[in-house]
Amino acid sequence: MPADALKCKECDATYALEAHFVCERCFGPLEVAYSALSAGPAELKRRIQAGPLNLWRYADFLPLERVPSRSLHTGFTPLVRADRLAERLGLDEVWVKNETANPTHSFKDRVVSVALARAVELGFETLACASTGNLANAVAAHGAAAGLPSYVFIPSDLEEEKILATGAYGTNVVGVHGTYDDVNRLCTELSGEHDSWAFVNINMRPYYAEGSKTLAFEIIEQLGFQAPDRIVGPVASGSLFTKVARGFEEFEAAGLVTGAHPVMNGAQAEGCSPVARAFAAGEDFCRPVRPDTIAKSLAIGNPADGPYAVGLAQRTGGSIDAVTDDEIRAGVRLLAETTGIFTETAGGVTTATLAKLAERGDIEAGERVVLLITGDGLKTIDTVRGTFDVAEIAPTVDAFDAAFAGHGASA
């Protein structure tokens, strides 16, 4: 779809397709508006299927003038049927969208791919971001691949794994004394003063957010151009959650799938649940909170897309739920031992929320549920520390047999 303009989500004012993110009239967020597709569903499907096995196969639905000739291979991650997880939860059909398979092991590779490609088209030569960790990883890696210097701003108390895995790419890591919301405020101020920098999630945000739609496109394609009945996904700022729904709507409008309005269930950690609280209270605004949770990648206390996430959950008959840190740890474990996929704490939040929905009886028999696992367990490795024992033995058969008496010996 050719991108037409940037359009205010609140008052419909339009702006040129440049590096703007906020409406000057009402301060509402801007998003990309497209003109109608010229191709029919058969032609679109042919073009998708002839495309590369990455997110650029959906270029007709992205706001770019051309697909970048070189980029880190992002997207088309596995959609894995998780029968043992389903069985444990008493559900009929569960699939896991495994975003740990992206180049920097989280879904952030998608949004950065699109923001970077558009930034290059607009002539930017420096990348930057405000991040809870995964985004910093992706900006550093994709910036390195494209040969652009980058500045990544993170809360200074972030998990060490994420800091190390970001600095490895030769980026400028800036640890800010404060929460993610402080980092975000600082970067919003900086982006006003450094207008030659492409802050992927600030001045490039309308393009960045479009990258999340490709998750929905892939799920539909991987299910044989069918939509699932329900999506369970994490909510931090609310951007991923709302854009996944937008992806389903766009494929339906293009005639690529019918009935694509899955129930949308959002997942938050109780230690940072402004969106879940707004949903529970039936409010269309989110009171900011100070985050205190092990799910640091979801620790956004002042979620700008929160009101839209609440509206989406209401409109689709879904919910926004919150789970405790203990439930998050149990969720990480449950996913790992039933699917072989080790997720970071955000995926623990999502898995624990699925378990909660199942227990509450929200999920009907025969439903096809897709769980969005957005990041890798190696990024938050401390979560599993002390949750199992290592049997230390002398290097002898006797020592092993003594430690594991009755474990499958033939005699």
Next chain:
Amino acid sequence: MAVTVKIPTQLRAVTGGSAEASAEGATVAEVLDSLYTEHAELRERIAGDDGGLRKFVNIYLSGEDIRFLEGLDTPVPDGAELTILPAVAGG
């Protein structure tokens, strides 16, 4: 009492291009009213119909979100700095 208000780039067309404005007032609401007197167009950009702020406007007093303080009733000490910023979804 004089207060410095930092104006985001998106609103500078209304303040004649200035990145900062000086205003008077003992609370955030009074400071904003004093700004609106100076720059009338500012009110329609950031104030909602109910007299509060529009949903996507954030105001910080010396770096602290006023919603963690007393909102528009937050006392503003002499010489303090208020920052107006658009809300941005993060990641």
